Structures are given as C-alpha cells and as structure tokens.
Amino acid sequence: ALAPVPADRYATIGRFAEALRQTGATAPRVDRRPATRRLREWGGKPLLWLGLGAAIALLATFTGRQWTDGRAAPRSSVVRMAVTLPAGIKVTRGPGHYSPSVALSPDGRTLVIAGTGPEGQRLYQRPLDRLQITPIAGTEGASSPFFSPDGTWLGFFADGRIRRMPAAGGAAVDVAKIEEFLTGASWGPDDQIVFTYGINAPLSVVRAAGGDARPLISRNEGEPGHSHPEILPDGRTVLFQSGARIHALDIRSGRRAELVTGTAPHYTDGQLIYARGSVLLAVPFDPGSFKVTGPGVPLVEGVAHEADVSHYAISRSGVLAYLPGATAQSLALVNGGGSERSLLDELQTFENPRFSPDGARLAVAAGRRLGEPTDIWIHDLRTGAGSRLTFDGGRAPVWTPDGASITFSKLDNLRGIYTRRVDGRGDAEQVVALNTFHWLVGWTPDTRTLVYGLIESANGNETRSSIMALTGGRSRRIVGPGSVWGGRLSPDGRLLAYYTLESGLFQVYLTTFPNAGGRWLISEDRGRDPSWGRDDTQLYYRSGDRLMAARIDTTAGVRVISRRLVLTPFSPPLYDDYHVHPDGQTLAVVRPREESDREVAVVLDWLDGISRGSRR
Numbered sequence: 001a002l003a004p005v006p007a008d009r010y011a012t013i014g015r016f017a018e019a020l021r022q023t024g025a026t027a028p029r030v031d032r033r034p035a036t037r038r039l040r041e042w043g044g045k046p047l048l049w050l051g052l053g054a055a056i057a058l059l060a061t062f063t064g065r066q067w068t069d070g071r072a073a074p075r076s077s078v079v080r081m082a083v084t085l086p087a088g089i090k091v092t093r094g095p096g097h098y099s100p101s102v103a104l105s106p107d108g109r110t111l112v113i114a115g116t117g118p119e120g121q122r123l124y125q126r127p128l129d130r131l132q133i134t135p136i137a138g139t140e141g142a143s144s145p146f147f148s149p150d151g152t153w154l155g156f157f158a159d160g161r162i163r164r165m166p167a168a169g170g171a172a173v174d175v176a177k178i179e180e181f182l183t184g185a186s187w188g189p190d191d192q193i194v195f196t197y198g199i200n201a202p203l204s205v206v207r208a209a210g211g212d213a214r215p216l217i218s219r220n221e222g223e224p225g226h227s228h229p230e231i232l233p234d235g236r237t238v239l240f241q242s243g244a245r246i247h248a249l250d251i252r253s254g255r256r257a258e259l260v261t262g263t264a265p266h267y268t269d270g271q272l273i274y275a276r277g278s279v280l281l282a283v284p285f286d287p288g289s290f291k292v293t294g295p296g297v298p299l300v301e302g303v304a305h306e307a308d309v310s311h312y313a314i315s316r317s318g319v320l321a322y323l324p325g326a327t328a329q330s331l332a333l334v335n336g337g338g339s340e341r342s343l344l345d346e347l348q349t350f351e352n353p354r355f356s357p358d359g360a361r362l363a364v365a366a367g368r369r370l371g372e373p374t375d376i377w378i379h380d381l382r383t384g385a386g387s388r389l390t391f392d393g394g395r396a397p398v399w400t401p402d403g404a405s406i407t408f409s410k411l412d413n414l415r416g417i418y419t420r421r422v423d424g425r426g427d428a429e430q431v432v433a434l435n436t437f438h439w440l441v442g443w444t445p446d447t448r449t450l451v452y453g454l455i456e457s458a459n460g461n462e463t464r465s466s467i468m469a470l471t472g473g474r475s476r477r478i479v480g481p482g483s484v485w486g487g488r489l490s491p492d493g494r495l496l497a498y499y500t501l502e503s504g505l506f507q508v509y510l511t512t513f514p515n516a517g518g519r520w521l522i523s524e525d526r527g528r529d530p531s532w533g534r535d536d537t538q539l540y541y542r543s544g545d546r547l548m549a550a551r552i553d554t555t556a557g558v559r560v561i562s563r564r565l566v567l568t569p570f571s572p573p574l575y576d577d578y579h580v581h582p583d584g585q586t587l588a589v590v591r592p593r594e595e596s597d598r599e600v601a602v603v604l605d606w607l608d609g610i611s612r613g614s615r616r
Contacts, residue, residue: 079604089117090597103145108319112145138172144182157182176206176213184228189235200225239265257290264310275310320603336585353588363397441487490536497530520558545569
C-alpha cells in the first residue's frame with residue numbers, strides 16, 4: 001500500500017484487505033539494528049511516519065481483531081462504505097418513481113448514480129478506487145442507468161428514449177423510443193436489451209444497435225405489468241417482476257415459472273437477490289431447473305423502496321450498492337415565510353395531502369408504519385386534532401366541493417372509488433368499481449361529475465392511460481388514451497391540468513373542461529404534478545427538484561404570462577405528494593424524516609455472509 005510507484009500498490013481496497021488476511025503466511029523479517037538507531041532514521045522521514053499511521057489505521061479498520069486468551073476473534077471480509085453526492089445534488093428517484101437510480105459495472109469497479117441538482121438531472125459516476133464523483137457528459141435528463149455485459153457501454157433512459165454511450169465517455173446514440181418511462185432494462189450477452197416500461201406493459205426486447213422494439217412475451221389475462229428484468233449470464237434466462245412475484249422466463253423455449261414473492265430481482269454467483277419491502281434477500285437459484293434450491297437469507301435492511309422499485313444494484317463480481325431508505329416520512333405545513341411545522345406525528349407514512357375547500361382541514365392517506373396499507377386521516381388545522389376516517393384501506397383522497405365528504409381510491413380486493421362523510425356517519429359508498437390502477441382528479445363545483453384517471457391496455461401489450469369523467473353513473477373519456485397522468489380541475493371547473501410523457505419529457509398541459517377543446521403547454525422545460533392556486537390564474541407544478549408557479553391568462557384561450565420559482569429543493573417521495581392551500585401562501589408536503597437522498601451505500605464481499613448463513 002506504501003509502494004512509491006502507484007502501479008505497484010493495491011488496485012482496490014478489497015485486494016488490500018485480502019492481503020491483510022494472508023499476512024500470517026510468512027514470518028516477518030526481524031530488524032536487528034538498535035532501536036535508537038531505527039527511531040533516528042525513521043524520525044527523519046515524516047512521510048514514512050504518515051504512511052505507517054495510515055497502514056495501522058487500515059489494519060485496524062479492515063481486520064477489526066481483538067485478541068482474547070491468545071485467540072483471534074472470527075474474521076469477516078465484508079467491507080462497507082458510503083458514497084455521497086456533492087452538496088446540492090440528490091439521487092433521482094426516476095420518472096414515476098418506478099425506475100432504479102443506481103447501477104454497477106459488471107466488474108464492480110464503477111458506480112453510476114442518477115442525480116438531480118441545480119443544473120438539472122443527469123448521471124454521475126464514481127470509480128470505487130477513486131474519491132471523485134463526476135457528472136457524465138451527454139446524460140442530461142437521464143435516469144435508469146444500466147451496463148453492457150462487458151462494461152464497455154452504459155445504457156440509460158432520457159427524453160423518451162433508451163440510449164447508450166461508451167462507458168469511457170463519448171456521444172450517446174438512440175436505441176429505441178418508448179411511449180412511457182422505463183421501469184428496468186438488462187443488456188444480454190447477445191447484444192439484445194430486454195426492458196419494461198410504464199405500468200401495464202409486458203417484457204420487450206430491442207437490439208442494442210437500435211431498431212424496432214417488440215414484445216418478448218404477452219401478459220396473461222389479468223396479470224400485472226412486467227418490470228425490472230435481469231438477463232442471466234447464459235443469455236436465455238430472464239428474471240422479471242410481475243406484481244409482487246418474481247418470475248423466470250426461458251427466451252428460447254418460452255418456458256416460464258413463478259419463483260418467490262418479492263420485487264426487483266438480480267442474479268449473481270448462483271444467488272437470486274430480491275427485495276421484500278426495504279429488506280434484500282438471497283436464495284440459491286438453479287437456472288437449469290427454474291427452481292430455488294434453498295431458504296432465503298436476509299442480506300441488508302433499510303434499502304430505499306417506493307412504489308414498485310427498490311433502489312439497489314449488484315455487480316457480477318459481488319459488489320452491492322443501494323440507496324438507504326428513510327425510516328419514516330413526515331407531513332409538513334410550510335408557510336410563505338419559510339417556517340414549517342409537522343402534522344400527525346404519530347404516523348410514519350403519508351401520501352397525497354389535500355386541503356378542504358375552506359382550508360380548515362387537511363386529508364391525507366397515511367399509515368402507522370412504512371410498507372403497510374394506508375387509510376384516510378383528517379387533520380383539523382384549527383384545533384390540531386387528527387381523526388381516522390377509514391379502517392380498511394384508502395388512498396388519493398379528494399374533497400367534495402361542500403367539504404362534507406371525502407372521495408378516495410381502494411386498490412385491494414374491493415377495488416374502485418368510494419365516498420364517505422367526514423363526520424363518519426354511515427359506511428363508505430362505492431362510486432364506481434375499477435379493476436385497474438386508477439387515481440382521482442376531483443369533483444366539478446356542482447358535484448355532478450367526478451373526474452379520475454386510469455390505466456388502459458391496448459392488445460395486452462401497449463400501456464395507455466386516460467382521464468375520464470363520470471356523470472350519472474356513466475364514464476366518458478376526456479383526455480387520452482395515451483401517456484396521460486395526474487390531473488387537477490381548476491376551482492371553477494372550466495380547465496383541466498394534467499401531464500404527459502409524449503415528448504419524452506414529463507410536461508404539464510391545460511385543456512378545457514368538460515370538453516377538451518384545445519391544449520396548451522404550461523411547463524417551459526419539464527413538469528408534472530400540477531396543482532391550482534386559489535383561482536384559475538395560477539398553476540403550480542414540479543420541475544425536477546423545484547416547485548414552480550405559472551401565472552395564466554384565460555381571457556382569450558390560455559396564455560402563460562410568467563413563471564416563478566416557489567421552492568427548492570423540492571422532492572416529495574411520490575406523485576402529487578403536495579398541495580397548495582386556498583390562501584395561496586401555505587403548502588402541505590410529504591418529506592422523508594431522515595435525509596438520505598445524497599448517499600449510496602456500497603458493500604464488498606457480502607457473498608461471504610451468505611455462505612455463513614448470516615445477515616449482512
């Protein structure tokens with residue numbers, strides 16, 4: 001480690017640790033010079049003193065030995081480290097929060113992180129034998145990084161396209177254009193890329209050189225969409241996620257098998273790695289028989305997990321990188337002066353806060369623990385009291401215009417949209433039954449029409465979404481089908497704000513309501529999660545890690561008069577995880593209670609822990 005010539009030093013910290021473990025193989029040479037002479041000679045070499053101190057520190061760090069009764073404690077080769085992005089840059093959770101944020105080169109030497117900072121979204125790289133993290137030129141707007149099997153190419157998603165570029169640097173070229181955001185990609189040894197996108201789409205494949213993408217398999221009737229594919233080294237076996245189950249597919253024969261309950265599969269050294277919530281597990285897997293051959297062993301707890309993605313990566317050489325997850329979330333009330341206070345502190349997870357029409361109360365989907373189903377809670381802003389409205393699940397609350405009831409979504413066995421009185425009298429009443437993923441937009445001022453969005457599938461292969469209007473028990477399409485998301489009605493009910501991915505970037509649009517008679521672009525660069533102010537003259541939206549406000553003129557069509565920055569950094573965990581108070585001065589926003597968005601944890605030699613059957 002102290003060799004004068006850099007080429008003679010250990011290439012990685014792992015090799016240095018291995019050398020330390022083997023130091024007992026030969027007896028040390030004894031220096032028989034007088035101690036006083038040795039000290040005089042060493043005293044004139046300050047750099048050597050520093051080197052000796054560094055060696056001792058490394059020895060203490062990586063061996064961790066304590067001698068008791070002449071015996072050494074059991075040794076562990078597992079090494080952990082943290083990689084932190086520069087100040088002002090956070091890990092990008094990906095479009096729609098369904099995209100992985102980290103990737104490792106196959107040899108485990110290079111870590112790539114999707115990050116968002118003042119200059120926008122891009123990829124950053126950190127060679128693990130260096131200290132510097134640097135942005136990768138040509139990856140502006142990128143997310144979902146992945147490597148080719150030999151590590152010479154880096155793939156990613158940007159501007160509605162799968163792209164690739166030399167890992168050593170160079171120009172990026174297009175591989176395929178896709179309709180929605182990427183939910184996983186894996187580059188096989190035959191230079192084909194298996195990928196998934198959107199929510200309901202099946203596995204697709206495209207040549208790395210570019211060309212037309214095609215479905216690899218079709219979804220079974222009623223089956224959730226596919227995501228997070230992983231091509232095994234044999235080039236023919238693909239692991240993928242469907243709902244909360246891990247499946248294996250033989251590309252050549254079409255044989256398919258369900259393996260375990262979990263998400264986000266990876267494979268290395270005979271082990272199937274997968275997530276259950278924030279815990280990573282490993283189980284022996286035989287690709288030939290399509291069977292797991294032993295019990296699962298927990299590896300790591302506290303991995304960031306949201307929607308259907310766990311933010312971690314594993315190299316073929318056995319390096320693990322993951323984004324630590326916050327242990328809990330908070331619901332904060334932020335006023336125009338920047339001061340804030342937290343609400344409903346007894347709860348740990350929050351989604352989609354909504355102020356009542358009079359601004360006196362706040363409804364939110366919340367749970368007592370991360371990973372558990374949410375219910376609808378109401379916080380009275382005047383008294384500070386919180387009350388629980390539902391006890392059998394509820395998400396995405398919206399108020400009726402009179403403030404007397406809350407309409408919410410259920411995604412369990414009784415899927416659909418329900419309404420319940422705020423005073424708790426009577427049971428929740430079903431408004432419409434829906435067997436597909438859906439979200440709520442809101443009621444018209446006269447409470448005659450409910451607007452909602454849902455996922456539609458065309459031919460079982462293409463994911464399409466629409467915004468619908470339900471009046472008198474009958475639904476009609478307002479916007480779509482296409483890549484349509486979110487949605488908010490203006491306070492007077494004459495305009496509908498929503499966002500799309502049609503251009504390759506999320507962008508906010510306005511259209512007229514109840515009939516979509518035109519479409520106007522509101523976000524200048526990129527934007528999503530629109531929310532109205534007190535009237536139809538101001539529209540808020542997210543742009544990267546910023547909250548923006550656009551001033552709208554509707555006297556003759558729709559015209560954006562100005563845009564201003566409201567708040568930065570602004571990175572709620574999920575879509576629509578904020579709301580603007582009717583006074584236009586107060587904001588409700590969901591945040592992690594522990595800030596972990598700049599740090600990526602790296603674990604070396606964790607496979608040793610599996611062989612001992614212990615948790616790492």
